[in-house]
Amino acid sequence: MNKDKTMRERFRKAQLFFCLIAFGGLLAGCASNAPSISVDETQAFQNINSFYVKPALNSVNPTLENSIAQTIANVMTAKGLTEVSQDEADVLIGFFPFVESKDGGTRLNIGLGSGTFGRSGGISIGSVFSIPVGEQFTEYQNLQIDVTKENIFVYSASGSTKIESNDAITVQRALNELVTSLLDSYPNTKDN
Template identity: 50%
Template structure:
């Protein structure tokens, strides 16, 4: 997690969530967007149209498979923040899973104001099962964890 300490977060009242920075399942993208929106509302922010928002929120989901001590990263993504590569989250269902393979779901959330990153958080959770409902629940936990450090000065009284 990284915060621009020079930013006055109490000036930030509205946000706009961009489309995911890499191609993912549309249902999962909508769910992630909703979860991020809910968490930012609890921080005192209000959703807004892109042209009226104080900050733009981008998110980048990724999947990592670990097998026999080696790591394979999937879904580094493409988008306006300069990342390259990409694979949909739906593709994790086609990864051959042996007994020594574990999957981790990663997520990065970036907040940009006036072309400058002001908040960035990333993390991952291990997936015990690969069905969509389990993945959604793990992503919810991850969104809450990543946004809990968003500066409390943004909370309106």
């Protein structure tokens, strides 16, 4: 009887441990849409006076990319920097926009294949595909912005915004807000 009680106690502790891990994963998943920002604190940002916005690293939609570039230029100008040509710029700003779809609903996974399983291991040959049950996908527009000075990263920010509607105006507004939030932590050189 005592052995049985010890086994149940171990099983409960294991259940609690796995529940804590699952809860931690859930919290991390919820926080994953927060921007990730890194600043090189060793840089003398007060000596950075000019910038150049490079074209998107993955050109897909020139109109939206031009809007992103213009918003980056507006934010950096408001921070006290001057937009100049690439050859004259103190820093170069690159950006990489991309869309990600996350499955928010139930999926039916179907596996096809054959295999043999033995005592010491198994081999399985086949394929697996998924069929969504209902249209429950959420699209996120992701954006990476990197500021470099003499090929050294001085500021890097990435984040995402949920796309509520796929029309160009809504996406453009969401991207402009995302750019502003990603560059918000860039050190202000105006009035320094």
